[in-house]
Amino acid sequence: MTTVTATSPATADTSMEQPSGLTLFLRYLNRNRGLAVGVVILIALVLFTVIGLITINPKQAYPLSVATKQPPSLKYPFGTDFFGRNLLAAMVVGMWQTAVIGVIAGGLGTLIGVVLGFTSAYFGGWIDSTIRTVCQILTPIPVLLIQVVVAGSLDKRDVTIFTMALIVVMLAWMGPTLVIRAQVLTMKERQFVSVAKLSGVGDIAIIFKEILPNLLPFIAAAFVGQVFSAVFASFYLAVLGLGPLREPLLGNIIWAAQLQGAFFNGWWWWPIAPSIGMILILASLALINMGLDELANPRVRKTE
Amino acid sequence: MSNLLEIRNVTKVYQRGLLSAHAKVALKEFNLILPENDPSILTVAGESGSGKTTLAMLVLGFITPTTGEILYRGKNITTLRGAERMAYRREVQAVFQDPFAVFNPFYTVDHLLTVPIKQFKLAKSGKDARNKMDEALTAVGLRPEDVLGRFPHQLSGGQRQRINVARALLLKPKLLIADEPVSMVDASLRANILESLKNLHRDHGVTIIYITHDLTTAYHVADTITVLYRGDVVEKGDVETVIRNPQHAYTRLLVDSIPWPNLDQKWGQHSVRSKESQAEFHA
Amino acid sequence: MNFKLIAKRLSFLVLVIWAASTIVFFVPRLSPRNALRERFAELARSGGFAPGDIEKLIANMNQQFGLDKPLLEQYWTYLGNIVRMDFGYSLNRYPATVTDIISQALPWTFFLLLFTTILSFIIGNLLGAISAWPKSPRWLRGIATPFVLLTGVPPVIMGVLLLFFIGFRLKLLPLGGPYSIGIVPNWSWEFALDVLRHQMLPALALILGSVGGWVLSMRGMGVTIQGEDYVNFAEHKGLTGGRIFRDYYLRNTLLPQVTGLALALGTLVTSALVVEQLFGLPGLGQVLNNAIRSNDFPVIYGIVLFITIAIAVLMAVLEFIYPLLDPRVRNQ
Amino acid sequence: MNLATTENASSRNAAAAAGPILRVEDLVVTYYTDLGRARALDNVSFTLEAGMKMGMVGESGSGKSTLALAMMRMIKPPGRIEGGHVWVGGTDLQSLNDEGMRKARLSKIAYIPQGAMNSLNPVTRIGEQMVDAIKSHLSGESRQAINDRCVWALKSVDLDPGVFHMYAHELSGGMKQRVCIAIGILLRPEVIIADEPTSALDVVTQRQVMETIDKVQDELNSAVILIGHDMGLMAQTMDRVAVMYAGRLVEVATVREMFTDPKHPYSQALISSLPTLENRGQFKGIPGLAPSLLRLPSGCAFHPRCPLASDRSRSEKPKVNVLPGGRLVACHIYDQES
Amino acid sequence: QSPLAATAPKEIAPATPLPEVPRNQTVVLGWGVALSSPIGVTNPWALPGYTHQEGNAFMWEPLMYFAIFKGEYVPWLADSMEYTDDTFTALEIKLNKDAKWSDGTPVTSKDVKFTFDGQLNNSKLPYNAHFTQFVASTDIVDDLTVKVNFKAPAPRFKFEVLTEKFDTGIPIVPADYLSSKPDVNMEPGSIDIPHSGPYDLKAWNGNQKIFDYRPDWWAVKAGRIAEPAVKRVIIANITGVSMDTVAQRVVNNEFDSALDMRSSVIGNILAQNPEITTHTGSESPFGYLDWWPNSLWMNTQLEPYSDPKVRRAMSLVINRDVINDILYEGAPIATIYPFPLYPNLQAFADSPAVKALEEQYQPRKFDTEESAKLMGEAGFTLNGDGLWEKDGKTIDATIQGFEGIHSDIVPILVEMLRQGGFDAAINFGPDAYQNMADGKAGLYMFGHGASLYDPFEALNLFHGKYSEAIGTSAGNNRFSRYKNPEYDEILDSIAPLSSDDPKFQEGAAKALGIYWRDQIDIPIIQWLHRIAYNQHYWKNWPTAANPAMGTNGAFWAHTGLLVITSLQPSGAQ
Numbered sequence A: 001m002t003t004v005t006a007t008s009p010a011t012a013d014t015s016m017e018q019p020s021g022l023t024l025f026l027r028y029l030n031r032n033r034g035l036a037v038g039v040v041i042l043i044a045l046v047l048f049t050v051i052g053l054i055t056i057n058p059k060q061a062y063p064l065s066v067a068t069k070q071p072p073s074l075k076y077p078f079g080t081d082f083f084g085r086n087l088l089a090a091m092v093v094g095m096w097q098t099a100v101i102g103v104i105a106g107g108l109g110t111l112i113g114v115v116l117g118f119t120s121a122y123f124g125g126w127i128d129s130t131i132r133t134v135c136q137i138l139t140p141i142p143v144l145l146i147q148v149v150v151a152g153s154l155d156k157r158d159v160t161i162f163t164m165a166l167i168v169v170m171l172a173w174m175g176p177t178l179v180i181r182a183q184v185l186t187m188k189e190r191q192f193v194s195v196a197k198l199s200g201v202g203d204i205a206i207i208f209k210e211i212l213p214n215l216l217p218f219i220a221a222a223f224v225g226q227v228f229s230a231v232f233a234s235f236y237l238a239v240l241g242l243g244p245l246r247e248p249l250l251g252n253i254i255w256a257a258q259l260q261g262a263f264f265n266g267w268w269w270w271p272i273a274p275s276i277g278m279i280l281i282l283a284s285l286a287l288i289n290m291g292l293d294e295l296a297n298p299r300v301r302k303t304e
Numbered sequence B: 001m002s003n004l005l006e007i008r009n010v011t012k013v014y015q016r017g018l019l020s021a022h023a024k025v026a027l028k029e030f031n032l033i034l035p036e037n038d039p040s041i042l043t044v045a046g047e048s049g050s051g052k053t054t055l056a057m058l059v060l061g062f063i064t065p066t067t068g069e070i071l072y073r074g075k076n077i078t079t080l081r082g083a084e085r086m087a088y089r090r091e092v093q094a095v096f097q098d099p100f101a102v103f104n105p106f107y108t109v110d111h112l113l114t115v116p117i118k119q120f121k122l123a124k125s126g127k128d129a130r131n132k133m134d135e136a137l138t139a140v141g142l143r144p145e146d147v148l149g150r151f152p153h154q155l156s157g158g159q160r161q162r163i164n165v166a167r168a169l170l171l172k173p174k175l176l177i178a179d180e181p182v183s184m185v186d187a188s189l190r191a192n193i194l195e196s197l198k199n200l201h202r203d204h205g206v207t208i209i210y211i212t213h214d215l216t217t218a219y220h221v222a223d224t225i226t227v228l229y230r231g232d233v234v235e236k237g238d239v240e241t242v243i244r245n246p247q248h249a250y251t252r253l254l255v256d257s258i259p260w261p262n263l264d265q266k267w268g269q270h271s272v273r274s275k276e277s278q279a280e281f282h283a
Numbered sequence C: 001m002n003f004k005l006i007a008k009r010l011s012f013l014v015l016v017i018w019a020a021s022t023i024v025f026f027v028p029r030l031s032p033r034n035a036l037r038e039r040f041a042e043l044a045r046s047g048g049f050a051p052g053d054i055e056k057l058i059a060n061m062n063q064q065f066g067l068d069k070p071l072l073e074q075y076w077t078y079l080g081n082i083v084r085m086d087f088g089y090s091l092n093r094y095p096a097t098v099t100d101i102i103s104q105a106l107p108w109t110f111f112l113l114l115f116t117t118i119l120s121f122i123i124g125n126l127l128g129a130i131s132a133w134p135k136s137p138r139w140l141r142g143i144a145t146p147f148v149l150l151t152g153v154p155p156v157i158m159g160v161l162l163l164f165f166i167g168f169r170l171k172l173l174p175l176g177g178p179y180s181i182g183i184v185p186n187w188s189w190e191f192a193l194d195v196l197r198h199q200m201l202p203a204l205a206l207i208l209g210s211v212g213g214w215v216l217s218m219r220g221m222g223v224t225i226q227g228e229d230y231v232n233f234a235e236h237k238g239l240t241g242g243r244i245f246r247d248y249y250l251r252n253t254l255l256p257q258v259t260g261l262a263l264a265l266g267t268l269v270t271s272a273l274v275v276e277q278l279f280g281l282p283g284l285g286q287v288l289n290n291a292i293r294s295n296d297f298p299v300i301y302g303i304v305l306f307i308t309i310a311i312a313v314l315m316a317v318l319e320f321i322y323p324l325l326d327p328r329v330r331n332q
Numbered sequence D: 001m002n003l004a005t006t007e008n009a010s011s012r013n014a015a016a017a018a019g020p021i022l023r024v025e026d027l028v029v030t031y032y033t034d035l036g037r038a039r040a041l042d043n044v045s046f047t048l049e050a051g052m053k054m055g056m057v058g059e060s061g062s063g064k065s066t067l068a069l070a071m072m073r074m075i076k077p078p079g080r081i082e083g084g085h086v087w088v089g090g091t092d093l094q095s096l097n098d099e100g101m102r103k104a105r106l107s108k109i110a111y112i113p114q115g116a117m118n119s120l121n122p123v124t125r126i127g128e129q130m131v132d133a134i135k136s137h138l139s140g141e142s143r144q145a146i147n148d149r150c151v152w153a154l155k156s157v158d159l160d161p162g163v164f165h166m167y168a169h170e171l172s173g174g175m176k177q178r179v180c181i182a183i184g185i186l187l188r189p190e191v192i193i194a195d196e197p198t199s200a201l202d203v204v205t206q207r208q209v210m211e212t213i214d215k216v217q218d219e220l221n222s223a224v225i226l227i228g229h230d231m232g233l234m235a236q237t238m239d240r241v242a243v244m245y246a247g248r249l250v251e252v253a254t255v256r257e258m259f260t261d262p263k264h265p266y267s268q269a270l271i272s273s274l275p276t277l278e279n280r281g282q283f284k285g286i287p288g289l290a291p292s293l294l295r296l297p298s299g300c301a302f303h304p305r306c307p308l309a310s311d312r313s314r315s316e317k318p319k320v321n322v323l324p325g326g327r328l329v330a331c332h333i334y335d336q337e338s
Numbered sequence E: 001q002s003p004l005a006a007t008a009p010k011e012i013a014p015a016t017p018l019p020e021v022p023r024n025q026t027v028v029l030g031w032g033v034a035l036s037s038p039i040g041v042t043n044p045w046a047l048p049g050y051t052h053q054e055g056n057a058f059m060w061e062p063l064m065y066f067a068i069f070k071g072e073y074v075p076w077l078a079d080s081m082e083y084t085d086d087t088f089t090a091l092e093i094k095l096n097k098d099a100k101w102s103d104g105t106p107v108t109s110k111d112v113k114f115t116f117d118g119q120l121n122n123s124k125l126p127y128n129a130h131f132t133q134f135v136a137s138t139d140i141v142d143d144l145t146v147k148v149n150f151k152a153p154a155p156r157f158k159f160e161v162l163t164e165k166f167d168t169g170i171p172i173v174p175a176d177y178l179s180s181k182p183d184v185n186m187e188p189g190s191i192d193i194p195h196s197g198p199y200d201l202k203a204w205n206g207n208q209k210i211f212d213y214r215p216d217w218w219a220v221k222a223g224r225i226a227e228p229a230v231k232r233v234i235i236a237n238i239t240g241v242s243m244d245t246v247a248q249r250v251v252n253n254e255f256d257s258a259l260d261m262r263s264s265v266i267g268n269i270l271a272q273n274p275e276i277t278t279h280t281g282s283e284s285p286f287g288y289l290d291w292w293p294n295s296l297w298m299n300t301q302l303e304p305y306s307d308p309k310v311r312r313a314m315s316l317v318i319n320r321d322v323i324n325d326i327l328y329e330g331a332p333i334a335t336i337y338p339f340p341l342y343p344n345l346q347a348f349a350d351s352p353a354v355k356a357l358e359e360q361y362q363p364r365k366f367d368t369e370e371s372a373k374l375m376g377e378a379g380f381t382l383n384g385d386g387l388w389e390k391d392g393k394t395i396d397a398t399i400q401g402f403e404g405i406h407s408d409i410v411p412i413l414v415e416m417l418r419q420g421g422f423d424a425a426i427n428f429g430p431d432a433y434q435n436m437a438d439g440k441a442g443l444y445m446f447g448h449g450a451s452l453y454d455p456f457e458a459l460n461l462f463h464g465k466y467s468e469a470i471g472t473s474a475g476n477n478r479f480s481r482y483k484n485p486e487y488d489e490i491l492d493s494i495a496p497l498s499s500d501d502p503k504f505q506e507g508a509a510k511a512l513g514i515y516w517r518d519q520i521d522i523p524i525i526q527w528l529h530r531i532a533y534n535q536h537y538w539k540n541w542p543t544a545a546n547p548a549m550g551t552n553g554a555f556w557a558h559t560g561l562l563v564i565t566s567l568q569p570s571g572a573q
């Protein structure tokens, strides 16, 4: 019998350096132009908001602060509206508030979805059937209605962008829950979970350390979906006369412009700026989401 | 009372899907005793779908028997709790069939080795851990600096399978279930890996259940063999005897179909072209 | 053996309907608002009433609608009525029943939704598949992007823009309403054509807004199918790109999308809610919108229940026909 | 149709005399990865006559599948064919336009993929998948002729024609593999490449599949390349064996020569590592590791593991020596013999 | 189930195709249809559900109309309607001899008595409160003469109740038809109900309502009016359709008129189609004065609005000039009165007594410093956000309002209040009215639908007898819940007096002084109806330059019948 011994390597340089994370990320972006565009837009929006918040006078985001109905000019790059808001200031503040609603609602909705989805799928049994049944029952119910009723029942001063976000979350967790649950179900059948068990890893650690990281693309997708519905829901609530109407939320500005017949009156700049803002926010997220698809499926990664 | 593992009359029935009313009997009234003081290598062989992996999963406690029981050191494995359970987890290890699925794609391959070291406190220090890993990897013919720090998809199937074996070597369990550990590697690597397993058995007294459909390697590695056919044990015994002198018709076909890398030993005369090979063999 | 399955699905359906009706019953009542009073307020505001004691009227009406009974008693009556598909009377349009109102509004909504769902499903999935298909020409792949961008535009804004430019400025299509003013609905080709013309803009607004969603999800599906061995093997077989796209790629990616159809309908209903309003279509959306604005309980819950049941039934139906589409899950 | 397909497989020698049906010349493939360029095929050349079966072995990752895909011109990004030619019966595949290559696939050169389990479209019937393959190449074929072809192909692989109406999930692994073979032979190609058609199957099914390939090949007189790592299988079924190592072809020989007298040190080690009935319990693996394609050792890629390595093999890439009898060996030891 | 449910049609479709009526004999009006009223309900006594808007006013006629811009009564079914003495305790009505129902039977005393007795005895009818307060009995003198006897002096009963103007007043209903019904409130009426007006209902669904002219209309023969040129009226549904889309349809000559427009839109309608005109032609403010001046109402029983200092402080931060500038291009719309300045009321406002009080209380004043001083006196301090605060709480100054009509003014008020340190916000939710009626929130944007001719009804809104405790529902327009014996005494003393009585003028001025002194609410704007009149097909819309019948131009109001029947074709095809 021969024993196997590794002969010492003759070539000196054998270990290959993994390129740094940043390099890999940049290369990934280069291959995924959509993702790159999404990231660039997002960064631009963040910069716009951050620099804006530092430089503009937030008072001008509210009515009666500047001359009314001014078309875009050097002084007012986005123009001013019927009520005498500087639309640049309104956009900065509105973008920020819209982002807050989106992120809070998206974050919370996703968090609930992740927690319930994991609990449901990982532990199975009656927990699973309860959570799943509740989700499936609630899914066909039009969410907006419930949101409208709740928003309408609150004291107006309690309707802030934060409560708006919570209202949106209230019935928006089922989607992520079901998606995450389905993913965990397939994930937990994967053998690396068995291996982790064999390695003495406990249930909780398996959930957080083995399964969760792999679901990040799905969680990100759920998050994006939540942000979408949050931003849209805040818009619909504005349409129904609910929500914090004084705040320059993008949806509120758009709807105010609509109520004053902005297009008909030739004040085209009034609805345009917030609409583009909204499109950019949501589209950048959609593009990023599209880019993440590839991450979720190693088979189609264009490189090893 | 010093049986490491005892499988008593275990039957496993899969209820396939929600939509289907059909049940699949994957393993039927299986019995096995592995004594503690006499470690051996046992081969479980059989065609695809004959219940080999099912047996492995049962022993590892990942699925529960439909009927019958599996005793580890005299205790039913489903009832193990606390320290006993930890010991069972520690002492019964596996090399899984699919060398890709066992890696968590999120982590580098180190994860597979560092986690058990940490969980079972196998090393006193980081340096000690690293030494142990290096040792195990070298034993399966891998250069640690070559594989550590890489992601699973950056390694070849053979490399992945060997890291799995390295993990088993590192843990030095009491019972190792190796499910097709060499199915994806070429002949020379196959020799290397089996060699390492054999060494583990010899040097550390590890009992190994070697699962395969490849009777050539089974013949070389194992002491005894159990042949499964559609969940039934059709033949069991000393490997030399069974392969050289198979009794059951199915075993005969199996042995006959071994493609020996020997030009003088042609594939047998049994015609297996009979329609879809659906000829039934009864235990 | 399939009976058990059908029974299971049906009982689940009943559960969904019960849960939905309960939610729909209690949630509006948690609100401290009073539908009747708001109804009279509306009349008073628009001048229909002289200042007078509306409280007495309200009490009268409460009694008439059974709203003065204990909540639980109302609930039981309500559940009993639902079993008989009786959603009661509209508070605002009394003596019209909710069922009347739904049956009048439904055809408009049904037509619009059917039209737009099918079209956006087809367009969106095709574009999504094309954009994920590595072999499709660059320019074709680019087409999907604007649609994805459009998902960020609220349907109302889309509608306003379409109305303004196509309807008002270009005068290509009518500015709203279900059919031309003064025409009495009848069974004639002219009328059908007229209706179609009036449906174009609202449908366009809905389609433009919802295509992007399909593009996104289809793209996601497409990407996962790309590496599949059977797609590769199809190439090895020397099939033309078009055939691979159609028979190997599209057919497999489209399957899971079908499941999404029922759910998509749910979100589309929400969009239709505002779009119908904007275009003056007397569909469920407009009715629901008005009911929400005037807190007309019975109509709100009638319509919401109706939509919920419709979606739940649709989901159940899809679950049943899915095996017909996908041989893999077909019953043995 | 050319000679090879119309001719009956009466005599292999006759076919061989007509010259090789497949000629691969200096094929080079590179994968551009994050870690650098991986040369997966390094100037691979060989020839194969009609009616011959050649096994292709080598360590995992040595470039066997890449070679097959390169011959089909199906290397996908980040890989690229950097050079070389593949001649099939007088046509240079590299010179064809995309449409020409599409037509050539399956009709001149067919590829039976590695994972037959997943290679069939799960939602269409087997028949449809066969028919569309035929229609893509022979647009004028009548319904009847198409049907006949399919029935013939299914019968050739010992499948019941009823399979025509079945779905992939209704078939066993071996059946699926045979369906893939049936599809591969539909147009009677001159060259058939089968990539590990049996590695996922148990021995009994393996044997069935191999016998099927054998029979089909007898009928078509095509040249067959069988990729695999099971030396036993090679010994049992092949005429010739080619050994790959790190993207290069290191030896091509007849089966008998290979098993009795391997020339290249790597082949020698490979053969000696084989288990037989006689050497029970002895393991002779090749020590050391396969090199990374990204950092190939200088000179002969095998030299770090080679017991016979010389200074020359450390610095100079060995060229392919043609030994008497058409044997190819890429090793400095045989430089003078050729 | 109820008979109304059984008989109300779901849709009214003509059995035979309607005759073709060319566009130039048709008037198309944009308005809400069948979304707040049930289809088929044409009986004015059907409840709930009847509205005179949506074209039903074209079917029903009153005893008299009032031409607000001429300041005179327009005799209609009645030839005359006079108080029999100057204590205002009885009223004699003489009907026109030609007046007929659509079934050919004459309108007689019986119908008038039936109408009045119904209002008196049927508590569901909208004027029941008025009748029970004032009316003792209704006597038939002869076929064409009716006498109403009052319990107490009722100098305003003839104008407020019996005369139709804007959206108030009662129509006369057919006694024979309704008395044959088991429950008059449950009878929908549909198309069969005999009516005296000139248009017959022909078709009605959720999308439109079609009325056709009835050539045997009595009023032409009686010489009340010339033969109308409008042969068909179509009310097209625009519920929920956005304002600018409605505007676009008016511009495109699709609509001849539509509901009133917001100030921002109306100017552009004129700019885009020169054929369109408004009450003031093409000059700002484009509208006529409605009877509905809007105030910021406050619940005077609720902290801190119970403190007149706070109310005054709020008024002081409202800059009425800015409102005029931003919303009305400088037109003087912002107001300080709780009543509309119709000719008679303008005279009252200009009287020396009122002028002196205005000088004294300065209701128009904008002075943030004084406001701050008052707030300091009321115990408030400014917090870090620049908002008034007491006990750590800011003032809940959420304005309850209605998006459809207040989306321009309320955001501006909110901002003015915030700049003055009041924690203001907007509620346009469907619960806004509820909050007003319940007195839960403190601030409401709402009109005073009361005075048209003299200031009494407007001032009477703040009478202590209507001051309900918080929690019980305040009647419509009684949101102040104000109680002041001094004020009540003045009102009680002038109630029996005719408005041209000097004592009345004196008392009314005193009451208005208290309204300003106590700042019972904050008057903000007069209410304008800016209605677009498209002259492409039809001329002779009532405008300032062409008073026509002297009524306002709202086709949906009771007087809409006079507007439509007076239209003249423009000659367009």
Ligand SMILES: Nc1ncnc2c1ncn2[C@@H]1O[C@H](COP(=O)(O)OP(=O)(O)OP(=O)(O)O)[C@@H](O)[C@H]1O
Residues within 6 Å of the ligand: B014, B015, B016, B017, B024, B025, B026, B046, B047, B048, B049, B050, B051, B052, B053, B054, B055, B097, B213
């Ligand atoms: N989770 C499961 N659900 C249902 N059926 C299963 C499941 N796992 C395995 N089976 C079925 O049980 C039988 C035995 O499967 P098992 O995986 O044990 O076979 P095996 O001998 O390991 O085969 P292979 O050689 O292909 O790995 C097969 O028919 C398989 O289809």
Ligand SMILES: Nc1ncnc2c1ncn2[C@@H]1O[C@H](COP(=O)(O)OP(=O)(O)OP(=O)(O)O)[C@@H](O)[C@H]1O
Residues within 6 Å of the ligand: A303, A304, B156, B157, D031, D032, D033, D038, D040, D058, D059, D060, D061, D062, D063, D064, D065, D066, D067, D077, D078, D079, D229, D293
């Ligand atoms: N898409 C790819 N991107 C980068 N490198 C690749 C890619 N595909 C293959 N390779 C590399 O090319 C080399 C040859 O791979 P190939 O699949 O041809 O090997 P093989 O001989 O078929 O191996 P096996 O026996 O495992 O199938 C390997 O080192 C592999 O890592």
Ligand SMILES: [Mg+2]
Residues within 6 Å of the ligand: B052, B053, B054, B097, B179
């Ligand atoms: Mg297995």
Ligand SMILES: [Mg+2]
Residues within 6 Å of the ligand: D064, D065, D066, D114, D195
């Ligand atoms: Mg390969």
